[in-house]
Amino acid sequence: MTIDLPSGTRPAGVDAAVEAARRVIDALVRSGDMTDADMASVTGRLNAVADDLEATAPPLRDRLVDMWRGDGMTRHDPVTGSENPIAPPVAYGAVDSSTIEGTVTLGLPYQGPPSSVHGGVSALLLDHTLGVANGWAGESGVTAELTLRYHHLTPLFEPLTVTARQTSVDGRKIRTTGEIAAGGRTCVSAEGLFIAKHPPRPR
Amino acid sequence: MTIDLPSGTRPAGVDAAVEAARRVIDALVRSGDMTDADMASVTGRLNAVADDLEATAPPLRDRLVDMWRGDGMTRHDPVTGSENPIAPPVAYGAVDSSTIEGTVTLGLPYQGPPSSVHGGVSALLLDHTLGVANGWAGESGVTAELTLRYHHLTPLFEPLTVTARQTSVDGRKIRTTGEIAAGGRTCVSAEGLFIAKHPPRPR
Numbered sequence: 001m002t003i004d005l006p007s008g009t010r011p012a013g014v015d016a017a018v019e020a021a022r023r024v025i026d027a028l029v030r031s032g033d034m035t036d037a038d039m040a041s042v043t044g045r046l047n048a049v050a051d052d053l054e055a056t057a058p059p060l061r062d063r064l065v066d067m068w069r070g071d072g073m074t075r076h077d078p079v080t081g082s083e084n085p086i087a088p089p090v091a092y093g094a095v096d097s098s099t100i101e102g103t104v105t106l107g108l109p110y111q112g113p114p115s116s117v118h119g120g121v122s123a124l125l126l127d128h129t130l131g132v133a134n135g136w137a138g139e140s141g142v143t144a145e146l147t148l149r150y151h152h153l154t155p156l157f158e159p160l161t162v163t164a165r166q167t168s169v170d171g172r173k174i175r176t177t178g179e180i181a182a183g184g185r186t187c188v189s190a191e192g193l194f195i196a197k198h199p200p201r202p203r
Numbered sequence: 204m205t206i207d208l209p210s211g212t213r214p215a216g217v218d219a220a221v222e223a224a225r226r227v228i229d230a231l232v233r234s235g236d237m238t239d240a241d242m243a244s245v246t247g248r249l250n251a252v253a254d255d256l257e258a259t260a261p262p263l264r265d266r267l268v269d270m271w272r273g274d275g276m277t278r279h280d281p282v283t284g285s286e287n288p289i290a291p292p293v294a295y296g297a298v299d300s301s302t303i304e305g306t307v308t309l310g311l312p313y314q315g316p317p318s319s320v321h322g323g324v325s326a327l328l329l330d331h332t333l334g335v336a337n338g339w340a341g342e343s344g345v346t347a348e349l350t351l352r353y354h355h356l357t358p359l360f361e362p363l364t365v366t367a368r369q370t371s372v373d374g375r376k377i378r379t380t381g382e383i384a385a386g387g388r389t390c391v392s393a394e395g396l397f398i399a400k401h402p403p404r405p406r
Contacts, residue, residue: 013236013242013243013245013246014231014234014235014236014238014242016242016243016246017231017242017245017246017249018231019246020245020246020247020249020250020253021224021227021228021231021249023249023250023253023257024224024227024249024252024253024256024288025224025228025287025288025289026253027252027253027256027257027260028217028220028221028224028256028286028287028288029279029284029286029287029288030256030257030260030261030263030266031217031256031259031260031261031266032217032266032269032270032278032279032286033216033217033269033286034260034261034265034266034269035217035256035259035260035261036259037255037256037258037259037260039216039217039219039220040216040219042216042220042223042252042255042256043216043219043220043222043223044223045248045251045252046220046223046224046226046227046252047223047226048248049227049230049245049248049249050223050226050227050229050230052240052245053227053230053231053233053234053238053240053245054226054230054233055240056234056238056239056240057230057233057234057237057238057240058233058234058237058238060233060311062237063233063234063235063237063311064317064318066235066236066237067235068317075235076232076235076311076314077314077315077321078312078313078314078321078323078324079321079323081232083231083232083235083236084228084231084232084312085227085228085231085232085288085312086228086289086312086313108263108266108279109281109287109288109289110281110289111279111280111281112280113345113402114267114271114402114403114404114405115267115405116402118280118281118282118327118330118331119330119334119345119346119349120281120282120326120327120328120329120330120331121281121327123323123326123327123330123349123351124321124323124324124326124327125323126323127321127322127323127326128321128323131322142316142322142353142356143322143351143353144352144353145350145351145352145353146322146326146350146351146353147348147349147350147351148326148346148348148349148350148351149347149348150345150346150347150348150349153345153402199316199317199319199356200317201317202317202318
């Protein structure tokens with residue numbers, strides 16, 4: 001059993017809009033040119049939504065200050081963010097005091113080799129998960145070095161488990177390992193070196 | 204001077220819809236909760252677009268066969284794909300027979316540390332660019348090992364140059380290096396080992 005980590009999800013309107021945007025992303029990649037959908041109409045409707053959102057969006061600087069407010073999880077990152085349509089999203093649980101685990105099933109937008117997860121998307125998921133494990137373990141920082149080993153192709157359309165564990169803290173050097181597994185088999189493993197440094201938050 | 208690589212872009216309707224979807228993604232992350240936009244309406248309009256696209260989308264298997272047809276560049280990947288709203292997208296040019304270079308400016312959806320590119324997004328861009336350099340140099344394969352070194356934070360909102368060069372081919376082992384630079388300064392460097400292996404294309 002894992003304990004759910006706070007995900008930063010609130011019942012705000014933007015989260016539902018982001019979920020709908022994820023459906024649009026998936027359906028566009030799924031359609032490509034193989035569709036009878038009226039793409040000129042789809043384009044017009046999406047641009048109209050973008051126009052409306054842009055007309056009421058806050059100044060960039062204000063938004064940056066707001067999105068980094070507080071010390072907790074952020075809601076905008078490209079892996080877990082409930083405010084970010086690019087995030088699949090991954091949801092994490094704690095396994096023990098230095099280990100976390102997330103689950104996710106990835107679709108066509110994340111494809112590299114045929115029917116497989118893009119190697120760079122696996123790197124994105126692992127870098128982020130190692131960072132979250134550091135935060136959970138109590139000492140975090142910025143990535144200094146990340147090594148990824150690809151053992152087997154990672155499948156699309158199947159549940160993946162993404163695990164990370166902080167293995168040592170030596171002064172400002174933090175070492176963390178992780179892996180992506182599918183059906184109990186390790187597809188990608190990662191080793192990261194992080195430096196306990198925290199870029200200033202906008203204010 | 205660089206020579207543009209074929210990007211696979213065609214004047215198809217889907218490309219314009221994907222560009223509009225990228226505007227929606229950016230505007231949603233830009234808005235968050237700091238907006239007077241009617242998010243229930245935005246959600247409904249995006250879900251209606253997704254409904255229409257899903258109703259006319261081809262069966263997944265047919266789409267997979269189609270998207271992998273031919274030997275050229277694909278149009279769906281999450282880094283350059285003109286059919287993929289997640290792709291920033293990066294556009295490449297050839298520098299010499301084994302080196303390519305791409306340019307891209309990344310916005311809020313790709314954020315890691317404040318106002319900086321997510322380390323995992325840099326990994327995604329580099330993994331992909333190393334792979335494209337291999338294709339351009341004439342020997343390509345799947346990623347076996349990728350090592351990333353983070354020298355400086357990579358800025359959002361500024362033009363980035365992503366470069367990759369195939370450095371050696373030894374039997375099935377292909378070695379490739381690359382970097383992301385901003386304003387002439389190397390932010391992230393990468394070394395990749397690829398194995399000349401080509402997963403079968405769906406048919």
